[in-house]
Amino acid sequence: MITIKNLHASIGDKEILRGINLEVKAGEVHAIMGPNGSGKSTLSSVLAGREDYDVTEGEVTFNGKNLLDLPAEDRAREGLFLAFQYPVEIPGVSNINFLRTALNEIRAYHGQEEMPAKDFLALVKEKSKLVELDSKLASRSVNEGFSGGEKKRNEIFQMAMLNPKLAILDETDSGLDIDALRIVATGVNKLKSKDNATIVITHYQRLLDYIVPDFVHILYKGRIVKSGGKELALEMEAKGYDEIKAQFDSLES
Amino acid sequence: MANEILEEHINKDYEWGFITDIAADEAPKGLNEDIIKFISAKKNEPEWMLEFRLKAFRNWQNMVEPEWAHVSYTKPNFQDIIYYSAPKPKKELASLDEVDPELLKTFAKLGISIDEQKRLSGVQSNIAVDVVFDSVSVKTTFKETLAEKGIIFCSFSEAVQDHPELVKKYMGMAVPPTDNFYAALNSAVFTDGSFCYIPKGVRSPMELSTYFRINASGTGQFERTLIIADEDAFVSYLEGCTAPQRDENQLHAAVVEIITHKNAEVKYSTVQNWYPGDKEGKGGIFNFVTKRGICLEDNSKISWTQVETGSAVTWKYPSVILKGNNSVGEFYSVAVTNNYQQADTGTKMIHIGKNTRSTIISKGISAGFSNNSYRGLVQIKKGASNARNFSQCDSLLMGDKCGAHTFPYIEIKDKSAVVEHEATTSKIGEDQLFYCKQRGIDNEKAIGLIVNGYCKEVLNKLPMEFAVEAQKLLAISLEGSVG
Ligand SMILES: Nc1ncnc2c1ncn2[C@@H]1O[C@H](COP(=O)(O)OP(=O)(O)O)[C@@H](O)[C@H]1O
Ligand SMILES: [Mg+2]
Numbered sequence: 001m002i003t004i005k006n007l008h009a010s011i012g013d014k015e016i017l018r019g020i021n022l023e024v025k026a027g028e029v030h031a032i033m034g035p036n037g038s039g040k041s042t043l044s045s046v047l048a049g050r051e052d053y054d055v056t057e058g059e060v061t062f063n064g065k066n067l068l069d070l071p072a073e074d075r076a077r078e079g080l081f082l083a084f085q086y087p088v089e090i091p092g093v094s095n096i097n098f099l100r101t102a103l104n105e106i107r108a109y110h111g112q113e114e115m116p117a118k119d120f121l122a123l124v125k126e127k128s129k130l131v132e133l134d135s136k137l138a139s140r141s142v143n144e145g146f147s148g149g150e151k152k153r154n155e156i157f158q159m160a161m162l163n164p165k166l167a168i169l170d171e172t173d174s175g176l177d178i179d180a181l182r183i184v185a186t187g188v189n190k191l192k193s194k195d196n197a198t199i200v201i202t203h204y205q206r207l208l209d210y211i212v213p214d215f216v217h218i219l220y221k222g223r224i225v226k227s228g229g230k231e232l233a234l235e236m237e238a239k240g241y242d243e244i245k246a247q248f249d250s251l252e253s
Numbered sequence: 254m255a256n257e258i259l260e261e262h263i264n265k266d267y268e269w270g271f272i273t274d275i276a277a278d279e280a281p282k283g284l285n286e287d288i289i290k291f292i293s294a295k296k297n298e299p300e301w302m303l304e305f306r307l308k309a310f311r312n313w314q315n316m317v318e319p320e321w322a323h324v325s326y327t328k329p330n331f332q333d334i335i336y337y338s339a340p341k342p343k344k345e346l347a348s349l350d351e352v353d354p355e356l357l358k359t360f361a362k363l364g365i366s367i368d369e370q371k372r373l374s375g376v377q378s379n380i381a382v383d384v385v386f387d388s389v390s391v392k393t394t395f396k397e398t399l400a401e402k403g404i405i406f407c408s409f410s411e412a413v414q415d416h417p418e419l420v421k422k423y424m425g426m427a428v429p430p431t432d433n434f435y436a437a438l439n440s441a442v443f444t445d446g447s448f449c450y451i452p453k454g455v456r457s458p459m460e461l462s463t464y465f466r467i468n469a470s471g472t473g474q475f476e477r478t479l480i481i482a483d484e485d486a487f488v489s490y491l492e493g494c495t496a497p498q499r500d501e502n503q504l505h506a507a508v509v510e511i512i513t514h515k516n517a518e519v520k521y522s523t524v525q526n527w528y529p530g531d532k533e534g535k536g537g538i539f540n541f542v543t544k545r546g547i548c549l550e551d552n553s554k555i556s557w558t559q560v561e562t563g564s565a566v567t568w569k570y571p572s573v574i575l576k577g578n579n580s581v582g583e584f585y586s587v588a589v590t591n592n593y594q595q596a597d598t599g600t601k602m603i604h605i606g607k608n609t610r611s612t613i614i615s616k617g618i619s620a621g622f623s624n625n626s627y628r629g630l631v632q633i634k635k636g637a638s639n640a641r642n643f644s645q646c647d648s649l650l651m652g653d654k655c656g657a658h659t660f661p662y663i664e665i666k667d668k669s670a671v672v673e674h675e676a677t678t679s680k681i682g683e684d685q686l687f688y689c690k691q692r693g694i695d696n697e698k699a700i701g702l703i704v705n706g707y708c709k710e711v712l713n714k715l716p717m718e719f720a721v722e723a724q725k726l727l728a729i730s731l732e733g734s735v736g
Contacts, residue, residue: 048691052683072690081691088688092706101702102692109693141706158692 001026001166001197002047002067007058009046016042018222020058024166027194031208031233032201034219035241040201041085043219044168048082049075063165076102077109079165083155083172085201090142095154096124098142099161106162127160131187148175156187167191168199173207185210205237220248267528268729270498273340273468275355277387280337282471286310289441292337296410296444299417309430309440316434319568322597323626323658326566329473329504329539336442338387338469380460380491380718381406383447385476387469390445395459404488405450406461409477412448419450423481427510427545427574435506435568436543439475443508446476451486451517460716462491465507467527467538473504480510482517482553491719492523494563499528500536502565511546513553515577519546520556522715523571524723527563529730534593534622537565544571548580548606556583557600558714560723562730565594570628572601575609575637582611585711587723589730590623590655599629599660604640604670613644616708619655620731626658633670640670648678649707651700651731701728 002024009017016039024030032040046053047060049072060067067075090098104114115123128138131153143151152172159167169188173181188198188211200211208216208230216232217224220241225248226232280291289310293303318328340355381395383406390408399406405416412420430440447463467474482488492509505527511519521544530537540563546555557571573582584600602611611631619625631642648657659676681703689699705712705724712720 048687050687071695072687073693073695076691076693084688084691088682088684090685090688090703090706092709093702098689098692098702101698102689102694105695105698106693162692 001028001063003061004047005059007043007046007060008056009042009053010056011053015056016053016222017046020222020224022217022224024197024199026165026197028215029192029198029200029211029213031213031216031230032199032219032224033203033216033233033236035203035245038219039222040203040219041170042222044082044170044199044201047075047168048072048080073105074109077106081159081162081164081167083152083159083167083169085170085174087143087146087151087155089144089146091144093142095138095140095142099124099158102158102162123161128157130160130190131156132183133157149177149180152176153180153184156184160187160191163191164196166197166199168201170201171203172200173202173204181207182210205233208233218244220244221252267498269495269526270528273355273358275468276341277469278339278341279335279469279472282335283332284334284336284442288336292442292444295337295339296413298413301417301421302413305424305430306441309437310442312431313434313437313441316437318434322568322628323624323660324566324568324595324597326502326539326595329502331438333471334504335469335472336475337444338472339389340386340391340468380462383408383461383463385445385447385463385465387467387472387474390447393447399457399459399461402455402458403452404455404457405448407448409443409446409448409479412479416448416450419481420448420479423510423512424477424479425510426512427547428508428543433543435541436508439477439506439508439543442473443475443477446478446507448478449480449488449490451482451488453483454485456486457488460489460491462493465492465494467494467503467505470499470501470503473506475505476507478507478509480512480519480521482511482513482519484515484517484550486514486517487519489520489716490522491716492521493526495526495528498531498536502530502537502539504539504541505564507542507544509542509544509571511555513546513548513550513555513580515550516552517550518554518556521546521558521571522719523557523559523561524719524726525559525561525563525567526726529563529594530565530592532592532621534565537594538563539566540564541566541568544569545574545601546572546582547574548577548582548609550580551577551606552579553577554581554583556581556585556714558585558711559587559598560711560715560726561586561588561596561598562726564596567594567596567598569598570600572603573611574603574605575611575640576605578606579608580606581609584611584613584615585714586615587618587708587711587727588616588625588627589618589727590620590625591730592621592623594621594623596624597626597628599627601630601632602642604631604633604637604642606637608639609637610640611642613642613646614710615644615646616711617646617648617657618651618704618707618727618731619648619657620651622654624656624658626660628660628662630662630664631672632664633667633672635666637667638669640667642670642672644672644674646674646676647707648676649704650678650680697728697732700731704728704731
């Protein structure tokens with residue numbers, strides 16, 4: 001699905017990603033954990049194609065294509081989806097209109113015709129049920145005036161609508177109460193298949209009770225410093241990041 | 254790569270910039286009483302009309318061009334303009350209603366149907382259109398259909414001939430010839446325009462519209478529109494315009510007057526798309542226009558909706574005088590400036606009657622090196638008890654080399670008035686654009702979405718087919734302005 005080799009990225013003269021290696025195969029769920037500021041959001045932004053960051057070294061292959069060569073919109077069209085840590089508001093643009101544009105742009109990229117309005121509305125109905133999204137939210141402006149939890153749920157709704165190959169969920173759990181968390185996790189689990197993959201970024205173990213990862217990676221200061229199975233998440237939860245921090249900070253100096 | 258795309262956008266920017274090769278019947282350059290007499294004679298006008306013109310001209314000679322607007326340009330040389338230019342048919346036309354094929358082609362290219370049989374693409378209802386080419390109205394459609402309802406819809410010149418009592422009574426009522434420099438100039442030299450009268454109790458069965466096209470070079474366009482809605486009447490009126498791409502600036506100084514009687518309503522929508530000049534700011538139309546309506550009697554309503562994307566310099570304040578009690582004035586505006594365009598636009602709401610209400614929604618979008626100003630006056634006169642106004646002026650900046658300015662003026666002479674004013678300035682965010690791209694929407698489409706979302710309140714006020722047109726135009730006007 002995606003292979004990341006020695007990825008370095010910086011903003012200005014500040015290097016944030018300092019050699020990331022990661023391979024995610026179809027059907028897998030990977031969790032990336034790590035303290036605040038370790039570069040988790042940066043990694044997702046760089047993969048999604050945000051231009052603020054300079055990729056200085058490394059390669060990323062996504063479904064056989066050189067991901068870093070593609071503009072952001074083409075990465076999305078190729079099936080990469082990012083559920084934003086901070087979803088953006090677009091006043092005056094209805095969720096429905098936004099998604100219909102997105103869906104049809106993706107279809108056009110694959111040489112498919114626009115989805116007929118009737119099918120589209122049926123899809124909206126089906127997928128909003130999946131994340132128990134209030135149908136009123138679908139016709140409201142994108143994220144405008146949504147509560148934190150509604151925004152996160154809307155991200156998963158969009159993911160369900162666009163049916164990506166690789167979904168990166170950037171702290172989708174933050175700001176969710178336990179009920180909302182369960183709904184979102186159930187949604188994500190229902191969308192899981194042997195043909196797609198998910199990267200779950202979080203710094204709480206809580207979400208991983210619901211979305212059970214095949215692999216857990218600890219990101220610290222722009223590097224994956226430890227990888228393991230789902231038990232690694234529990235270990236981190238119990239011990240905190242202090243040990244890891246101490247170990248790698250001493251290595252640096 | 255990025256540069257190539259940008260180039261492409263700019264080159265395809267103004268697709269209405271072609272010139273029609275047609276012989277014209279023109280006045281000599283310059284402005285004096287003889288020219289005015291020439292225009293009046295061309296139109297075979299009655300004495301009172303010529304008097305009106307000459308009086309306006311003498312006034313104008315003592316007036317100075319206004320300088321208070323937040324725009325800078327080289328003032329036109331009024332002696333270097335041709336004040337009358339009419340397309341001359343290649344052959345004798347069989348009837349007055351026949352239109353030169355060259356003109357038919359022009360308007361087909363512009364997407365304007367002057368063939369009553371042909372429906373505009375995808376549009377359910379037909380629209381009656383008065384087509385003004387340079388100084389003259391070349392065709393008015395659906396005249397007969399409308400006449401059955403008692404509606405008069407014709408060129409201004411015809412109205413002067415056929416309905417002099419109406420023209421005499423209403424012309425200058427909302428915009429007196431002494432009102433301002435350009436209104437005075439227009440009153441002296443106006444050449445044609447549209448006239449519309451909706452009789453008592455009639456709702457116009459279709460939308461009426463005027464399409465203005467400047468073609469000849471070195472000319473100015475000075476048209477007048479007069480719309481009268483008698484008691485209980487209603488009409489929705491549309492105005493569109495384009496001009497060829499030329500290196501020199503051309504002057505367009507129009508006057509639009511609307512008068513509503515008791516319980517009457519007029520909705521006036523404009524999509525202004527005059528040639529804006531090239532990307533270096535060369536050429537383009539100077540759009541100095543006076544538009545004003547007067548709610549003469551109780552419970553009447555005048556609503557202006559404008560989408561301004563064209564012109565090099567715009568100076569325009571569609572206003573409403575709320576004279577009748579309970580009358581309502583509305584102004585919904587989107588003004589887009591890109592490259593070196595300058596716009597100073599807004600409205601005046603003058604509350605005179607009791608319980609009068611006005612709403613102002615202005616959305617400015619500036620890109621490139623442009624300057625975009627909102628200027629609005631809300632005036633509550635003494636005795637206008639319980640008057641209300643709500644104003645909202647938003648500015649959207651694209652890039653950091655453009656300017657957005659807001660000049661609200663509020664004068665309240667009656668204590669019972671409630672006046673609210675809100676203003677915001679925002680930037681089109683990289684975050685918004687990236688969010689769209691991450692969903693598979695490219696830059697251009699994303700800008701279109703975001704801008705249309707931002708203007709939604711105004712676009713919603715436009716008749717459907719106009720709204721679609723306006724959305725496309727917004728996208729085109731802003732192409733290549735971000736990213
Ligand atoms: N746009 C930016 N400009 C400057 N510094 C940034 C920017 N984005 C991220 N950083 C810095 O990069 C580091 C990693 O940030 P981030 O990827 O958001 O971490 P995480 O998501 O793991 O909390 C932090 O030190 C942060 O301050
Ligand atoms: Mg983060």
